[in-house]
Amino acid sequence: MTMSISVRLSLVLFLPVLALFLYLEGQRYDPARIRFEPSQSEGSGLISLIPSDISGYTRKGPVRSYTKENLYEYVNGHAEYFISAGFVTLAVGEYGKSGSPDAAPDVTVDIYDMGRSIQSFGVLSDESGGSLSDLGSELTGFRTDRGLSFAKGRYYVKVSSFDETVSLESFSERISRGISTESEPFPEFSRLPDLGKVVSTRFIKEAYRGLDFANNVIEREYTRDGKQLQVFVIPGDKKEIMKITASFTEYFSRSEIQYSLKEIEANKVYTIKDPYEGDWLMISSPDTLFGLFGDFDDRVVNALIKDK
Numbered sequence: 001m002t003m004s005i006s007v008r009l010s011l012v013l014f015l016p017v018l019a020l021f022l023y024l025e026g027q028r029y030d031p032a033r034i035r036f037e038p039s040q041s042e043g044s045g046l047i048s049l050i051p052s053d054i055s056g057y058t059r060k061g062p063v064r065s066y067t068k069e070n071l072y073e074y075v076n077g078h079a080e081y082f083i084s085a086g087f088v089t090l091a092v093g094e095y096g097k098s099g100s101p102d103a104a105p106d107v108t109v110d111i112y113d114m115g116r117s118i119q120s121f122g123v124l125s126d127e128s129g130g131s132l133s134d135l136g137s138e139l140t141g142f143r144t145d146r147g148l149s150f151a152k153g154r155y156y157v158k159v160s161s162f163d164e165t166v167s168l169e170s171f172s173e174r175i176s177r178g179i180s181t182e183s184e185p186f187p188e189f190s191r192l193p194d195l196g197k198v199v200s201t202r203f204i205k206e207a208y209r210g211l212d213f214a215n216n217v218i219e220r221e222y223t224r225d226g227k228q229l230q231v232f233v234i235p236g237d238k239k240e241i242m243k244i245t246a247s248f249t250e251y252f253s254r255s256e257i258q259y260s261l262k263e264i265e266a267n268k269v270y271t272i273k274d275p276y277e278g279d280w281l282m283i284s285s286p287d288t289l290f291g292l293f294g295d296f297d298d299r300v301v302n303a304l305i306k307d308k
Helices: 002-027 079-084 117-128 168-177 238-254 298-307
Strands: 057-059 064-066 089-097 107-113 133-136 139-143 147-152 155-160 197-204 217-224 227-235 258-264 267-274 278-284 288-294
Touching (some): 107 168, 117 147, 117 197, 133 168, 147 168, 238 258, 238 267, 238 278, 267 298
Antiparallel strands (some): 057 089, 064 089, 107 155, 133 139, 147 155, 197 217, 217 227, 227 288, 258 267, 278 288
């Protein structure tokens, strides 16, 4: 009986000691386990792309950054679209005329990091409604009543202003010069030879021409000698191109669509006798899958293969 009371007394005395130990241990700072440094914003890498001044306009305040968690604060109702398209971060800079008092900004620059160049181009195409044009300075994009948008590399850029005297082109050119695309170029169309006058450029995110395996496709329409020509491009690495090419040939066999194949250097050239789409051509290279529809001839095919 005495032993039982002793054990109980020990336990009662031990509990406060244990509580004190845990409290003191919790106050101990271990620099190997804890860092009291402010975390770097995910969008901080974009800040350098927004200059402090452009064409007589000075940036007003710091650049604002947004992530997937708070994008809705800036583009409420449209955030889910950007996130589903591959959005990483957004940087926003506002500009006013140099020397003018603080007021509403004259120009706003939004730079969206979309992760991949094809994803930024997809957003550009969607936002434009499929109507893209040459903006000069090797930029492709579209204009609205109060803005100008373009894609370069993995970045989708919007320049907006309510001031009609602002040169949106100057802002776009300045922003474009600061964006390096060396790490992820988007050369598919720049590598194409002169196939005629560009009529339109579209991005098809899923199921191109009803084919569930043909995704992230860029299509450009040309006029050539009064005739229509369409080119589609699916970029990827060697493994991806082999996989998508195999999906096409399996579809041809399954659908009893006749085709012939010849190899020219590193290119596999498929001539397809399609009862649904008409005769068309597919060129599988190590890093790109091209397709040709419409009125094309050997000159177009040879120019395309030679240019590659």
